[in-house]
Amino acid sequence: MTNPSDPSGKARREFLRRLGGAAVACTGTLTVAGTLGVMKDAPAKEAPPSGAGSFPTKDYDWTKHRWAFGVDATKCIGCLRCVEACKKENDVPPDAHHFNTWVERYVYLEGEDKPRIDSQHDPVNIEASGSEREYRFANRYAGAKVDKAFFVPKLCNQCSNPPCVQVCPTGATYKTKDRVVLIDQKYCIGCQYCVQACPYGARWFNAKKGVSQKCYWCYHRITKGLQPACVEACPVGARIFGDRNDRQSPIKIFMRNNKYRVQVLRPETGNEPNVFYVGLDSEVA
Amino acid sequence: MEPLVHTAPYIGYVYPNETVIPWTMLIVVYPYLTGLVAGAFTVSSLYHVFGLERFKPVGRFALLTALAFMIFVPAPLLLHLGHPERAFNPVWTPHWTSAIAVFGYAAGFYVILLILEVWFMYRPYLVQQAQQRPGILGRLCHVAALGSNDLSEKAMRYDEKWIFALAVTGIPAAHGLHGYVGFVFGSLKSREWWSSDLMPVVFLFSAIISGVALLIVLYVLSCKLRKVPVDLPCVKGLAYVLWGFAMFTLVLEGLEFANIVYKGREGIEIILEYVTGRLIIPFFVLQFALGAVTPLALLTYMIWKGTTGKALIAGVTTCALLVLFSVWMMRWNVVIGGQEIAKTAKGILEYQIVVLHREGLVTAVSVAVAPLALLWFMTRLLPPWVETATWQVAKPRTGDRRAVDRRNA
Numbered sequence: 001m002t003n004p005s006d007p008s009g010k011a012r013r014e015f016l017r018r019l020g021g022a023a024v025a026c027t028g029t030l031t032v033a034g035t036l037g038v039m040k041d042a043p044a045k046e047a048p049p050s051g052a053g054s055f056p057t058k059d060y061d062w063t064k065h066r067w068a069f070g071v072d073a074t075k076c077i078g079c080l081r082c083v084e085a086c087k088k089e090n091d092v093p094p095d096a097h098h099f100n101t102w103v104e105r106y107v108y109l110e111g112e113d114k115p116r117i118d119s120q121h122d123p124v125n126i127e128a129s130g131s132e133r134e135y136r137f138a139n140r141y142a143g144a145k146v147d148k149a150f151f152v153p154k155l156c157n158q159c160s161n162p163p164c165v166q167v168c169p170t171g172a173t174y175k176t177k178d179r180v181v182l183i184d185q186k187y188c189i190g191c192q193y194c195v196q197a198c199p200y201g202a203r204w205f206n207a208k209k210g211v212s213q214k215c216y217w218c219y220h221r222i223t224k225g226l227q228p229a230c231v232e233a234c235p236v237g238a239r240i241f242g243d244r245n246d247r248q249s250p251i252k253i254f255m256r257n258n259k260y261r262v263q264v265l266r267p268e269t270g271n272e273p274n275v276f277y278v279g280l281d282s283e284v285a
Numbered sequence: 286m287e288p289l290v291h292t293a294p295y296i297g298y299v300y301p302n303e304t305v306i307p308w309t310m311l312i313v314v315y316p317y318l319t320g321l322v323a324g325a326f327t328v329s330s331l332y333h334v335f336g337l338e339r340f341k342p343v344g345r346f347a348l349l350t351a352l353a354f355m356i357f358v359p360a361p362l363l364l365h366l367g368h369p370e371r372a373f374n375p376v377w378t379p380h381w382t383s384a385i386a387v388f389g390y391a392a393g394f395y396v397i398l399l400i401l402e403v404w405f406m407y408r409p410y411l412v413q414q415a416q417q418r419p420g421i422l423g424r425l426c427h428v429a430a431l432g433s434n435d436l437s438e439k440a441m442r443y444d445e446k447w448i449f450a451l452a453v454t455g456i457p458a459a460h461g462l463h464g465y466v467g468f469v470f471g472s473l474k475s476r477e478w479w480s481s482d483l484m485p486v487v488f489l490f491s492a493i494i495s496g497v498a499l500l501i502v503l504y505v506l507s508c509k510l511r512k513v514p515v516d517l518p519c520v521k522g523l524a525y526v527l528w529g530f531a532m533f534t535l536v537l538e539g540l541e542f543a544n545i546v547y548k549g550r551e552g553i554e555i556i557l558e559y560v561t562g563r564l565i566i567p568f569f570v571l572q573f574a575l576g577a578v579t580p581l582a583l584l585t586y587m588i589w590k591g592t593t594g595k596a597l598i599a600g601v602t603t604c605a606l607l608v609l610f611s612v613w614m615m616r617w618n619v620v621i622g623g624q625e626i627a628k629t630a631k632g633i634l635e636y637q638i639v640v641l642h643r644e645g646l647v648t649a650v651s652v653a654v655a656p657l658a659l660l661w662f663m664t665r666l667l668p669p670w671v672e673t674a675t676w677q678v679a680k681p682r683t684g685d686r687r688a689v690d691r692r693n694a
């Protein structure tokens with residue numbers, strides 16, 4: 001899904017360019033300071049560099065937001081519009097091996113203790129869609145007696161203690177003040193240590209660009225007041241996004257309404273994910 | 286045209302992004318090379334620092350081996366990086382929470398240390414060659430001596446102090462460099478197969494045995510090529526070192542595996558399915574039975590029986606080759622094996638060996654063999670063999686002097 005007002009993505013590139021430029025102005029240090037990699041150390045709170053009290057751009061102050069993502073697994077119907085929207089919006093290779101977001105299907109057949117799990121990349125599902133560029137779940141359990149089944153959308157958890165950031169040797173990937181983990185594609189060396197470190201399989205390597213990539217909650221959109229592409233494409237409201245600093249934001253309402261039912265994935269890792277789920281069972285990791 | 290990415294087939298459920306395995310066999314070559322360096326340096330230190338006379342025939346050669354292999358250590362990493370031209374980014378702006386950020390500093394320091402030690406060791410030779418050899422080679426030797434042409438006893442004593450200091454510093458540097466490689470894997474909590482406190486120690490001990498084994502093979506081979514008799518006490522000494530460290534390595538690897546199985550944390554089912562399935566040949570048969578238990582048993586038998594002569598040389602060389610193979614399999618089973626077990630703990634992937642690719646088989650073999658070519662070239666320029674070292678100033682070396690001191694005491 002392309003931004004209707006900017007089909008070529010020019011504004012996005014311009015935004016990212018200005019983001020880098022602001023870092024230079026802010027730190028005024030080495031040439032490498034022109035990269036996003038140094039911005040985390042910038043004195044954002046006390047001394048806004050670009051006027052109007054904003055950072056990293058004059059239109060957006062990342063100290064004022066605390067983004068979070070919600071997933072209501074009880075609502076997801078597995079239509080995979082979110083996956084396709086994300087691929088188009090974020091220029092993700094149109095194949096079955098690179099995804100910023102994906103949907104898992106858990107099916108408990110009668111008499112079986114463990115669920116059967118698949119996702120849109122499964123060869124059976126790719127065969128059903130007829131192309132690696134389009135995604136759908138094959139009706140593979142049509143003749144079986146299903147006890148219970150549900151879908152789980154997955155994406156980068158933008159962890160509060162991100163292991164991917166910890167292992168990055170250059171600081172090309174970093175945590176912003178508004179709680180999103182970004183990657184500076186101009187500074188990443190492409191060692192893929194972050195891909196290894198992510199326990200959720202959220203990161204992938206772009207062989208063409210030679211850098212790691214992942215979901216960043218459509219940072220180019222949310223910093224303009226828009227919703228992430230997947231949230232906008234979801235027809236059932238299974239994906240919820242918003243600012244936790246805003247009491248009336250969808251995510252805040254979602255968290256309030258599901259106060260004791262909200263879960264995160266793999267809490268034992270200590271990563272403290274910021275994607276909050278409702279409706280999972282213990283088999284989901 | 287060769288595709289940019291190669292995907293791995295799988296069984297069970299794996300995350301979609303896992304179907305492209307991030308670290309290829311070049312990342313198997315990388316710890317293998319650093320391990321050989323650490324091991325070769327250990328042997329060199331046994332002579333230069335600890336004064337073990339029996340290792341004199343390989344003392345200098347061990348150092349050249351360490352240098353030749355160390356020069357190629359960055360090669361597999363550079364070939365693997367998506368942006369090799371940015372390889373120095375972690376050096377200019379290190380992100381200190383990352384284990385990899387240390388690499389540039391550690392490797393750089395160690396290469397400089399090795400070059401300095403080699404230079405000090407060969408300075409008398411360079412000075413002598415500069416005087417004796419005509420033409421460009423003589424002039425090159427003159428330049429390489431860096432104007433330091435003093436071969437007086439005082440100057441030589443000064444050199445020896447440096448060699449000793451560098452050799453002492455090199456021990457923690459070499460072992461730290463390789464222990465760090467183990468940390469790169471062991472510190473990741475995302476993969477149960479890697480996430481082990483023992484990983485750096487296992488890497489270190491296996492490094493030592495691989496380097497010792499390499500020296501045995503290369504030394505015996507060089508004697509055959511030079512048509513000189515193999516120094517039996519030296520080979521026997523190396524066999525003792527190999528036996529001791531191989532035993533430690535085997536015990537540590539066994540303990541590490543036992544820990545994973547005994548703790549039985551989440552994902553153990555898939556690990557057991559993997560090791561008792563696809564990994565049974567590479568892990569239990571090749572790495573453990575053939576590569577670790579067999580040479581240990583053979584070495585024990587030879588030591589027990591007091592085997593000597595050609596039988597000893599043949600036996601120890603065979604054991605060394607098996608150990609080299611075992612350590613290669615260990616690196617493979619760790620690096621590739623860890624990635625074949627899906628992070629979902631519900632699936633197993635199958636790494637595809639590609640022959641012609643930037644990170645393919647041909648590249649990996651070339652990078653692994655290239656240090657041998659460099660070493661051959663280096664031994665031509667800087668002869669490391671005792672019997673050809675006529676340039677040796679007639680005065681005990683550090684190790685010799687210490688041995689003499691001990692005897693006098």
